Amino acid sequence: MSGIPRDQIEAFIKMWLESVEQEKVRTGLPIVRDEKTGDPLYFDQRELRLRYLIPVKRIQRFFEGLQQDQVLYTECKSCGFRFFPPQADCSKCGSTEMEWRPIEGPGKLLTYTVINVKPTSFMHYDDYVVAIARMKEGFNVLAWLKAKDPSQIKIGMDVRLVVERRMPENYLTYAFVPAESG
Ligand SMILES: [Zn+2]
Numbered sequence: 600m601s602g603i604p605r606d607q608i609e610a611f612i613k614m615w616l617e618s619v620e621q622e623k624v625r626t627g628l629p630i631v632r633d634e635k636t637g638d639p640l641y642f643d644q645r646e647l648r649l650r651y652l653i654p655v656k657r658i659q660r661f662f663e664g665l666q667q668d669q670v671l672y673t674e675c676k677s678c679g680f681r682f683f684p685p686q687a688d689c690s691k692c693g694s695t696e697m698e699w700r701p702i703e704g705p706g707k708l709l710t711y712t713v714i715n716v717k718p719t720s721f722m723h724y725d726d727y728v729v730a731i732a733r734m735k736e737g738f739n740v741l742a743w744l745k746a747k748d749p750s751q752i753k754i755g756m757d758v759r760l761v762v763e764r765r766m767p768e769n770y771l772t773y774a775f776v777p778a779e780s781g
Contacts, residue, residue: 629642658686660685665762665772670702672700673687678692683739702734702736705734705778706740707757708730713726713749728745729744757778759775
């Protein structure tokens with residue numbers, strides 16, 4: 600992974616916020632100067648929250664599956680094509696007759712990357728591993744890979760999918776674990 604280490608970015612932001620605070624105390628105004636132009640900028644800091652509402656009615660079965668500790672895919676009853684993430688319609692033959700089935704795996708690890716420079720929305724997580732595995736069912740799955748010791752992760756190793764409650768968001772999602780671990 601390339602990029603500026605997170606602690607350096609955070610140290611820079613902290614320094615910058617401190618200088619903004621000093622300027623606010625000095626002038627009594629929440630105004631900072633643009634570094635390039637010197638133009639006054641009104642400074643307002645608040646936490647950014649994003650909310651998404653994505654229609655999931657036709658793949659609701661997938662979420663019910665997670666509640667039952669299963670990761671489900673769909674298989675077209677007409678042409679047999681398998682979809683993960685599950686689709687409610689077959690994009691191969693156009694059929695809307697789909698069967699829901701649990702992924703049993705195992706999968707073979709195709710590739711992975713350790714994420715230590717995280718996107719802003721994932722800043723609160725420890726370093727994590729994102730992996731792609733080829734499942735026995737015949738499709739690839741992208742998910743986090745949970746391994747106690749990252750050095751045990753090897754391309755080609757067997758992995759299986761488990762349902763877990765991701766914190767602090769507190770929702771059910773799926774992740775890989777090494778196949779031999781309980
Ligand atoms: Zn089909």
